[in-house]
Amino acid sequence: MLAIVENRAVDIPLIQMALLFLFLAIPLFLMWRLRVSLRKKLLISTARMAIQLTLVGLYLGYLFKLNNIFVNILWLAVMIFVASAHIIKSAHLRQRELFTSVFYALILAMLVVLVPFVTGIIRPEKFYDARYMIPLGGMLLGNSLSANIVALNHYVSSLKEQKQSIQTAFCFGATRYEATLPFLRQAFNRAITPTVTTIGTLGLVSLPGMMTGQMLGGSVPTVAIKYQIAIMIAIVTACSLSIFLTLLFITRRIFDQRDNIRLDMFKDNNQN
Amino acid sequence: MIDVPIFSAESCSVITGDKTILAPISFSIGVGDFVAITGPSGSGKSTLLQLLLGFMPTSTGQLLFKGQELTISLLSELRSQTAVVFQEPVLDGQNVYDALIQPFSYKHNHLAKPQAAQLKAEMQAVGLDDIELNQTVTTLSGGEKQRLALVRALLLSRPILILDEISSALDSVNRDRIHKLLAQRKHTVIAVSHDPVWLQRSSSILELQAFKKELNHVGYC
Numbered sequence: 001m002l003a004i005v006e007n008r009a010v011d012i013p014l015i016q017m018a019l020l021f022l023f024l025a026i027p028l029f030l031m032w033r034l035r036v037s038l039r040k041k042l043l044i045s046t047a048r049m050a051i052q053l054t055l056v057g058l059y060l061g062y063l064f065k066l067n068n069i070f071v072n073i074l075w076l077a078v079m080i081f082v083a084s085a086h087i088i089k090s091a092h093l094r095q096r097e098l099f100t101s102v103f104y105a106l107i108l109a110m111l112v113v114l115v116p117f118v119t120g121i122i123r124p125e126k127f128y129d130a131r132y133m134i135p136l137g138g139m140l141l142g143n144s145l146s147a148n149i150v151a152l153n154h155y156v157s158s159l160k161e162q163k164q165s166i167q168t169a170f171c172f173g174a175t176r177y178e179a180t181l182p183f184l185r186q187a188f189n190r191a192i193t194p195t196v197t198t199i200g201t202l203g204l205v206s207l208p209g210m211m212t213g214q215m216l217g218g219s220v221p222t223v224a225i226k227y228q229i230a231i232m233i234a235i236v237t238a239c240s241l242s243i244f245l246t247l248l249f250i251t252r253r254i255f256d257q258r259d260n261i262r263l264d265m266f267k268d269n270n271q272n
Numbered sequence: 273m274i275d276v277p278i279f280s281a282e283s284c285s286v287i288t289g290d291k292t293i294l295a296p297i298s299f300s301i302g303v304g305d306f307v308a309i310t311g312p313s314g315s316g317k318s319t320l321l322q323l324l325l326g327f328m329p330t331s332t333g334q335l336l337f338k339g340q341e342l343t344i345s346l347l348s349e350l351r352s353q354t355a356v357v358f359q360e361p362v363l364d365g366q367n368v369y370d371a372l373i374q375p376f377s378y379k380h381n382h383l384a385k386p387q388a389a390q391l392k393a394e395m396q397a398v399g400l401d402d403i404e405l406n407q408t409v410t411t412l413s414g415g416e417k418q419r420l421a422l423v424r425a426l427l428l429s430r431p432i433l434i435l436d437e438i439s440s441a442l443d444s445v446n447r448d449r450i451h452k453l454l455a456q457r458k459h460t461v462i463a464v465s466h467d468p469v470w471l472q473r474s475s476s477i478l479e480l481q482a483f484k485k486e487l488n489h490v491g492y493c
Contacts, residue, residue: 162362164358164360164361164362165362165364167325167327167356167358168356168358168361168362169375169378170327170351171325171351171354171355171356171434172351172355172356172375172378172380172381172428173351173352173375173378173380173381173428174375174378174380175378175379175380178377178378178379182364257344258326258327258328258329258344258347259327259347260327260328
């Protein structure tokens with residue numbers, strides 16, 4: 001089991017937290033000076049972040065204290081549910097028809113990656129320990145979410161634009177998987193490339209958030225690095241698997257019986 | 273013994289919403305026929321091809337493939353006997369070889385994968401003698417791409433060829449060469465064309481009009 005050194009990070013008093021927001025004056029000034037109309041959005045987003053994270057912090061504190069297997073699994077399921085809905089929404093697809101495709105893909109990816117990662121690599125005393133299961137699951141899901149949005153957006157727009165190419169493939173005897181493979185390959189490539197690139201530059205260009213957080217929290221750098229290496233491998237695995245499964249499951253649903261793209265699956269079905 | 277027509281249509285039409293995109297049409301296409309489909313823009317030529325390729329159902333009437341109604345259960349058989357060349361073909365792959373061999377990456381065609389010599393022979397037949405197999409596809413002209421797409425279709429040795437305006441980017445020499453080549457082979461050819469010479473040399477002409485479709489059949493009927 002990886003050891004955590006119990007040196008707490010220096011707490012930030014509330015008054016300092018309030019002062020922190022003064023930093024925002026700089027981006028707000030720049031936006032005003034450059035006439036970039038993002039000032040309102042920045043203020044709203046910052047306020048949202050503060051409220052959301054405060055609530056999550058309170059909730060996670062409760063969750064860690066409770067540390068119940070069913071509650072932990074339920075919370076993971078909620079995170080997967082929200083992530084799936086967000087992916088479908090961002091790809092401008094209809095929730096009712098395609099939600100389950102993404103939901104099942106994320107669940108499978110989490111089962112294959114998160115469960116062995118926690119139980120076989122981290123090995124906390126309780127395999128369902130909320131302190132490990134929830135934040136690690138959140139990191140895997142967060143990364144999978146953005147990768148899946150990129151992949152799905154690219155994939156469905158290619159399918160709509162390349163109608164003739166797909167029809168030609170069907171007429172040449174291709175299965176749905178074979179006919180869509182070039183587009184699946186492109187989408188996969190585009191979505192996973194940032195993660196692969198990030199892995200290659202970690203430590204040189206940036207110190208990743210998890211590692212920095214652990215060191216601030218009191219972990220010695222060698223332990224923090226072990227965690228960071230482990231999580232990056234888990235992230236690239238979860239992203240790859242979830243992208244592939246999402247695209248595969250979507251492919252099964254997005255064609256009609258005559259192998260046409262179902263335009264009714266798109267929110268804006270006027271696009272051809 | 274009378275051959276069962278490859279396709280026969282009886283009052284087939286396609287209506288989407290309240291719009292008729294193919295007015296009722298009747299025709300019969302037999303084995304070995306060389307049929308030209310022609311008509312003004314918006315007369316439903318592309319829609320008719322979509323019907324024949326099974327991507328679209330008829331709204332009214334009946335379309336038969338080899339005597340059976342062309343339902344979803346028959347699509348696999350239809351498409352195992354059909355090769356298609358669209359007006360602006362997409363040729364996947366880095367070079368000419370990849371583009372030609374691409375359909376043979378499908379499990380259905382694995383066993384029929386042709387040798388390089390066959391590729392060269394078919395390319396020669398359509399006048400692409402000077403194109404190398406390792407040449408990049410993007411260096412080809414529109415007409416060369418169309419002929420290459422035709423080679424790709426011919427290599428599959430399917431009995432039915434469906435061609436969408438393949439004569440549009442060809443000069444008269446290549447148009448004549450390809451028409452002659454297709455007529456010599458045993459394929460049933462269904463080709464959308466506006467080229468008067470191509471129409472004249474076809475065995476049947478299916479002439480579509482905006483709201484009146486007529487079959488001017490000079491061959492098999």
